[in-house]
Amino acid sequence: MDGEDGVTPVITARNLRKMYGPHLALDDVNLDIPPGAVGILGPNGAGKSTLFKCLLGLITTTSGEATVLGYDIRT
Known part of the structure; x- marks a missing residue:
């Protein structure tokens, strides 16, 4: 799927x-998140580390879907 900018x-x-x-x-x-540099900012306890752990497959999500380089994080 392409983002808004193609x-x-x-x-x-x-x-x-x-x-x-x-x-x-x-x-x-x-x-x-498009290719290139990205930063995730937020206060302590905002969920930044949890988000990355989910995207890396280190912990499972309760619900929802995500892909990294086209691969489903649940597989």
């Missing part, structure tokens, strides 16, 4: 959600 994103996420028991760590994350 460039195929290297990372996509749709409705990503991650729960740790009753605690919500990620809620409805949607993004398209």
Whole structure:
């Protein structure tokens, strides 16, 4: 799928959600990251590390879909 500028994103996420028991760590994350430099900024506890752990397949998401270089993170 191409992004708005016609460039195929290297990372996509749709409705990503991650729960740790009753605690919500990620809620409805949607993004398209094109090739090149990117930074994720936010305060402590915002979910930055959790997002990257999900994208790397180190932890599983509660729901949602994501791809990295076209590969589904769930496989």
